[in-house]
Each structure stands twice: as C-alpha cells, then as structure tokens.
Amino acid sequence: MSNLNILFVASEIEGLAKTGGLADVAKSLPKSLQGKGHDVHVVVPCYRSITGSFDAPVVLDTALLADNDTYIDYQVRELETDGVKVWAIDCRRYFDRESLYAENNQAYHDNGERFAFLSVASLDLTEKLNFRPDIVHANDWHTGLVPFLLKNRYQHNEFFADTRSVISIHNAVFKGVFSYAELKLIPELTRERFAHIEIDHHHIAFLKAGVAYADKINGVSPNYAKELLTDLGSQGMGWDFSARANDLVGIVNGCDYGDWNPEIDELIPQKFKANKTSMTRGKKACKKALQAEVSLPQKDLPMFGMVCRLTEQKGLQYLVPILRQFLLNDVQVVIVGTGDPAIAHQLNEIATEYKEKFAFVEAYSNKLAHWVEASADVFLMPSEFEPCGLNQMYSMVYGTLPLVRNVGGLKDTVIDYDANPEFATGFIFESPEPSALLIAMQRALLLHAQNPVEFKRVQMNAMSCRFDWDDSAQQYLDLYASARVGIQQGQTA
Structure with a gap:
C-alpha cells in the first residue's frame, strides 16, 4: 500500500489528556x-x-459556521506526544x-454540543489546513458523527472525494445519546429524519451514526467483534452491528x-528481566516498596493487585461481596482506583477492617499503577x-498473572x-458471579502456595508474550485498504 494520509480523531490521547485505554490507543x-x-495527525x-x-x-485561526449565521471561533494548536x-x-x-467529560460524577450538560463540535471541526480544519485524508479514523461515540458528516455534508465535496472512514468501538456501552435540540451545529440532522440512528423521535445516538x-467498523479484539453482533454484547445495538456484519x-x-x-521502567523501585532469578528479586523489592507505600506489613505473602476505574464494568460487584x-x-490485596463513591465507600470499610491484608488507594496514580x-x-x-x-x-x-x-x-x-497448563499465562473464570471469581482466586492462590516452581514457570510464559502495536497497525492498514477498494480500482464513488 502506498503511504496514506490518516486523520485520527479521538476525545483523548496519552501524554496530553487521558481517562482510559482509548488514550493509549490514540497515541x-x-x-x-x-x-x-x-502521515498521521491526531485531532x-x-x-x-x-x-x-x-x-x-497556532497553525489555524478560524471560525465554524453555526446555526442562524453565527460563527464559533476556534484555533488549532500543534502539539506532539512521543513523536x-x-x-x-x-x-x-x-x-x-x-475535566474532560464530567465533574463530580455528573456529565457536562452540553456534551452533545461539545462533541458534535469536535466532529464538525475535525473535518473543517483538515480542509482548511489542506491535509487531504485518505482515511479518517473515528473512535467511540465522541466522534461518531464524523462518518455521518463525510457521507452527508461532504459527500459532494471534491476535497474528500477519495476519503474513507473507519470507526473503532472501544466500549459500546457508551452511545452518546443526545436530543436534536443539542445538535444545531449539524442542521442535516434536523432537516430530515435519520430514523436508523435514533433512540426515539427526539434523540439520536452518536455511536449508531x-x-x-x-x-x-473495528471492534478492539476479535472476540469483542463477535460479541457486538449480539444484543447483550453490544449493549442493545446488536441490530446495528449485524446490519454491518460484512464490514466489521x-x-x-x-x-x-x-x-x-x-x-526499562523508571517508575518502579527495581527493574528486572524475564528470567526467574531477576524476576524473583525484582518483584520482591517492588513488593516491599509497595507495602511500605500503602502501609501494609512487609511480609513475603502472595499479593493480588487491581488498578481500575471503580465501576461495575470492571467487575467490582463480583469482587466486593x-x-x-x-x-x-x-494473602495481601492492593486496589488502586477512583470512580463510583458507593464502591469506594465499601472498599474503604474493608480496608479499615483488614488493615494487615488489604490496602485501598482512592486515587489515579500512574506511579502506583506501575508499582502494582x-x-x-x-x-x-x-x-x-x-x-x-x-x-x-x-x-x-x-510476570504478574492476570485473573x-x-x-x-x-x-x-x-x-x-486449568485449560492449558503448558502454555498458560493466567487464570480465567466464566460465570458473572462472585462465587465464580472466588473460586478462580483460590485456584491462583493454591498454585502459588503448593507449587511455587510451577507458578514461576507460568510467570515466564506470561513474560514471553508480546502484543506488539506494529502487528496491530498492519491489521489496521489492511482494514484501511479494504475501505478503499473502490478507489484502488479507479472509482471514487
């Protein structure tokens, strides 16, 4: 494939603004x-x-035409993160x-208008900066209107004649549901009904668009793409994804x-390599430092860690009970995270009862994430x-085995x-129930206690695994090529 101009539109990016994994992908x-x-530019x-x-x-100082012949001024600033x-x-x-999306667990009242603006401005700026994209890669609901705009507002615009779009679904539970009253920046949506992207007569879902x-369309793992074809896995959008199954x-x-x-991790107390001696020494030193940091006794005990947003998505409703x-x-358990105040309250109560065994740090801390x-x-x-x-x-x-x-x-x-001991890299449980999680945790603890040599062998398996971005990037390039098949054959439909 010849070199492409790629416009990558996202609501956050690691190194500049981050709340979750989308930011890591965007970088x-x-x-x-x-x-x-x-040639890739992230917006x-x-x-x-x-x-x-x-x-x-500032590389662009301009304005966007809004409703009633009013203009919204904006600038484009050129930044860089890790190249x-x-x-x-x-x-x-x-x-x-x-904040980015909400304050005090309350979403900003105008998020519909804010991210409609992001979608409109992302295409407006690329034309004004004369960056003619071969691919526009949208991400999640925040940028779901970008493909809609390309197929509607810009369908006869010569500048975008050879532009094709891809959207990655990082989390279908968030659909971006907003009323038509919040979408005056996109009059196309009010001039005619687009029933297939509506939730009801008054609301549309950015993700459906x-x-x-x-x-x-890309689901961010093969199994997730399969789950999106079901109503449960897609959080109620099974019909939408099934209608596009050939493009998913x-x-x-x-x-x-x-x-x-x-x-090479400069954040952890002691670096270590993927061999048993180095790993054992390194993890022991890191564990002592973490125990001191979170006020746990410095004992040589198996430690279970968790770093996450405190939400039901992350399975806290299975763990807390x-x-x-x-x-x-x-055993010792360390949990680091912020989110639902009710979950945080429960974890704080348990931490008070089990001071010798459980530490809960209600914070977002990159350092502690690496330490855990x-x-x-x-x-x-x-x-x-x-x-x-x-x-x-x-x-x-x-060398930390995922459960x-x-x-x-x-x-x-x-x-x-249990399913494949020779090549195992962790532990898996099936049922969405607290009892199933407890059994899996006891399984892991039992292996660690009764057969530490075998546990270390599995750790070595895990440390040898690599999920390189270069491999994933090549698959995305193949996806981009499939989106541009008609153009490659000399068509500009």
Missing part, C-alpha cells in the same frame, strides 16, 4: 502507523488540563473545563512496551465486559492454567 496506533511511513480537543497547550503554536503529531482544537467555550455511516472486524489492541516493561472471605487467607503491576503476583480483571483491555497485557510482561473473566479481549489474550 500508540498513530505512532506505529507513522513508523510504517504514513483532539484542547482541554485546559493539557500542560503547555496554550503556549503551543505523534497532534492538532488540538482550542475552543474555550467547549473545552476550557476542569458512526456504525451506520463508517465504511468499515476485530483487531486486538497492542501494548506500548516503551511505557510498560520492567527492564467475596473480598472479606478471600482475605481470611494468608511490578509487585503483585496476580492481577485482578473480573470484568463484566472488556472490549480489549490493556492491563492484562501490562501484567504479563511484569480475568472470559469476555472480550481478555478471552483473546489470556490462556487459562
């Missing part, structure tokens, strides 16, 4: 695509929290906020081993659903010890 995939010779909002953003050079070229849309009325109008593929996310690698029972064992990955023997990911997941990949390279539920990308990336 790592463009980085790998650039490494293969393609994100210029949030207040982006350090140094307002000192970055990835970023165009940050600086529009203070929409993005000069304390993206799925309906993108040339190709699953590509597992890669892992950025420049950020997550115990051999059985945590006290599990803590009756000779390096220190723990088992990493907990009992997710209700998990489109791809990244922490199981991070865990493996640190996961058999869903989404977790199923694609972890090999269960």
